[in-house]
Amino acid sequence: MSFFVSLSGPGDRRIKRLLDIYMDVNYHLTSQARVCDSKDRNCMRKSKQEAAVTRQHIIKAAAEEFRKNGIAGTGLSDLMAAAGLTHGGFYRHFDSKDQIVAEACTAAAESLVEQLAASASKKSPQRGLKTIVEKYLSAAHRDEPADGCPLAALGSEMARADEATRAAATEAFLKLVNVIAAQFGKVRPDVARRRALIVAPAMIGALTMARIVTNSELSAAILQQTEKHLTNL
Amino acid sequence: MSFFVSLSGPGDRRIKRLLDIYMDVNYHLTSQARVCDSKDRNCMRKSKQEAAVTRQHIIKAAAEEFRKNGIAGTGLSDLMAAAGLTHGGFYRHFDSKDQIVAEACTAAAESLVEQLAASASKKSPQRGLKTIVEKYLSAAHRDEPADGCPLAALGSEMARADEATRAAATEAFLKLVNVIAAQFGKVRPDVARRRALIVAPAMIGALTMARIVTNSELSAAILQQTEKHLTNL
Numbered sequence: 001m002s003f004f005v006s007l008s009g010p011g012d013r014r015i016k017r018l019l020d021i022y023m024d025v026n027y028h029l030t031s032q033a034r035v036c037d038s039k040d041r042n043c044m045r046k047s048k049q050e051a052a053v054t055r056q057h058i059i060k061a062a063a064e065e066f067r068k069n070g071i072a073g074t075g076l077s078d079l080m081a082a083a084g085l086t087h088g089g090f091y092r093h094f095d096s097k098d099q100i101v102a103e104a105c106t107a108a109a110e111s112l113v114e115q116l117a118a119s120a121s122k123k124s125p126q127r128g129l130k131t132i133v134e135k136y137l138s139a140a141h142r143d144e145p146a147d148g149c150p151l152a153a154l155g156s157e158m159a160r161a162d163e164a165t166r167a168a169a170t171e172a173f174l175k176l177v178n179v180i181a182a183q184f185g186k187v188r189p190d191v192a193r194r195r196a197l198i199v200a201p202a203m204i205g206a207l208t209m210a211r212i213v214t215n216s217e218l219s220a221a222i223l224q225q226t227e228k229h230l231t232n233l
Numbered sequence: 234m235s236f237f238v239s240l241s242g243p244g245d246r247r248i249k250r251l252l253d254i255y256m257d258v259n260y261h262l263t264s265q266a267r268v269c270d271s272k273d274r275n276c277m278r279k280s281k282q283e284a285a286v287t288r289q290h291i292i293k294a295a296a297e298e299f300r301k302n303g304i305a306g307t308g309l310s311d312l313m314a315a316a317g318l319t320h321g322g323f324y325r326h327f328d329s330k331d332q333i334v335a336e337a338c339t340a341a342a343e344s345l346v347e348q349l350a351a352s353a354s355k356k357s358p359q360r361g362l363k364t365i366v367e368k369y370l371s372a373a374h375r376d377e378p379a380d381g382c383p384l385a386a387l388g389s390e391m392a393r394a395d396e397a398t399r400a401a402a403t404e405a406f407l408k409l410v411n412v413i414a415a416q417f418g419k420v421r422p423d424v425a426r427r428r429a430l431i432v433a434p435a436m437i438g439a440l441t442m443a444r445i446v447t448n449s450e451l452s453a454a455i456l457q458q459t460e461k462h463l464t465n466l
Contacts, residue, residue, distance in 0.1 A: 029334055054268055069304060069393065070389070070390055071305075072303060072304075072305030072306050073305050074392070082369035101295070145392070148386045151442070151445070152389065153389055153392075154389050155388055155389045155438075155441040155442070155445065156303070156385065156386055156387050156388045156389045156390055156391075156441060157303055157389055157390060158389075158445045159378070159386075159441060159445045160303055160306070163447065165445045166445055166446070167447050169445050169446070170446040170447045170448060170451070171414065173442060173445070173446060174451075176425065194268045194454075194458050197454055197455055197458040197459075198435075198458050198459055199437065200442070201438035201439040201441070201443075201455055201459060202431075202434065202438055202439070202459070203438070204438040204441065204442060205388075205434035205435055205436070205437040205438020205439065206434040206435070206438065208388045208389060208392060208434070208437065208438065208441070209384070209406060209434040209437060210434075211392035211435070212384070212388065212391045212392045212399055212402050212403065212406070213397065213399070213402070213403040213406060214399045214400050214403045215403060218407075219432055221427075221431055223288065224366040225427050225430040225431050225441070226430075226431055226434060226435070229431045
């Protein structure tokens with residue numbers, strides 16, 4: 001059974017995507033042919049460097065889009081558009097959406113942990129924990145998920161993700177646990193780690209709930225009570 | 234620009250959906266006409282009762298599907314299929330997907346809180362808290378999200394949901410907070426509530442992280458450390 005359908009409907013995305021990929025591949029091949037000849041090593045190295053820069057740029061944009069709109073809620077064309085690129089170029093850099101979800105999670109976690117570690121680095125151990133907990137449970141972090149912790153922004157979706165994404169999320173979680181454990185000063189390392197295994201999920205849960213609830217006083221109380229409790233651990 | 238497309242592609246879902254709705258409406262009208270005449274009040278009441286039962290049945294199936302596959306990951310046809318019904322029938326009972334997400338969240342939270350309250354009801358206050366925390370942070374709860382807490386199963390997606398769904402999630406959270414606060418015995422009500430505002434998000438965060446991590450020892454340690462900590466509050 002066949003009939004006429006115009007190109008404006010959502011059903012024609014497959015065709016648009018094929019056209020997109022065709023145009024991107026075509027552009028890539030012709031621009032490479034124009035600039036490089038096959039024995040010009042400098043040129044090939046430069047092209048590889050550019051590809052690596054573009055790849056990092058896509059990961060950064062994707063990490064923001066996923067944290068803003070969710071994993072299922074972000075299409076490949078959305079994240080490529082956020083990076084200022086066409087959809088078709090995606091497959092020159094990544095094999096699948098799962099792959100970029102995992103890499104975006106890793107990049108977002110590294111950025112978060114670096115910020116937390118930097119803010120705690122000049123403090124005494126107990127002050128360091130307080131600084132981390134305050135920063136993580138701040139209203140600013142609650143209101144800016146796109147720039148925040150990927151585990152709070154994507155937690156329930158990550159629990160359903162593929163093995164590689166869950167592995168990346170596990171590494172992200174352990175980085176957060178380690179930076180917290182480092183704040184317990186003279187406490188034995190295994191004790192510090194056990195305490196950090198309480199602090200990290202409690203912060204993630206409190207931030208998630210503070211984002212969900214519609215009552216702003218309740219939202220503030222969730223952050224405040226957990227902050228007070230964890231800084232006195 | 235127009236061309237031929239066969240009916241098997243994903244682009245023809247709109248047409249299939251229209252056919253589905255047409256067939257459902259047609260079935261409904263003809264079966265009503267067959268069984269009832271317009272002045273038969275008993276028959277109309279029975280039909281309303283049947284619609285209410287079907288509605289509850291759809292909400293129950295939807296609550297399972299959402300907790301299993303996420304909000305964005307569950308289509309209307311998936312949840313209607315899980316209820317053993319055709320997609321088209323959905324709009325006889327609900328205005329939108331948002332509406333059923335909110336109602337499914339409420340139903341799931343009521344079921345969870347009833348179970349927790351029942352398991353704590355025969356215990357002394359401090360034992361009641363221990364029972365709730367143990368039950369919530371059990372391996373069984375971790376491994377059965379479809380039958381568990383909607384806030385842990387859908388938390389990060391709910392933070393991005395519409396106002397009505399977030400309001401339903403807020404109510405769900407407050408029910409959980411209240412059942413926990415009731416376990417603090419002779420403590421002043423405002424103190425009990427503040428403690429419960431620490432316990433509930435900590436449990437939600439720990440369960441979410443225990444589901445995400447790929448290392449089973451780490452997953453067990455997250456549940457165990459948070460359980461031990463919260464039961465000694």
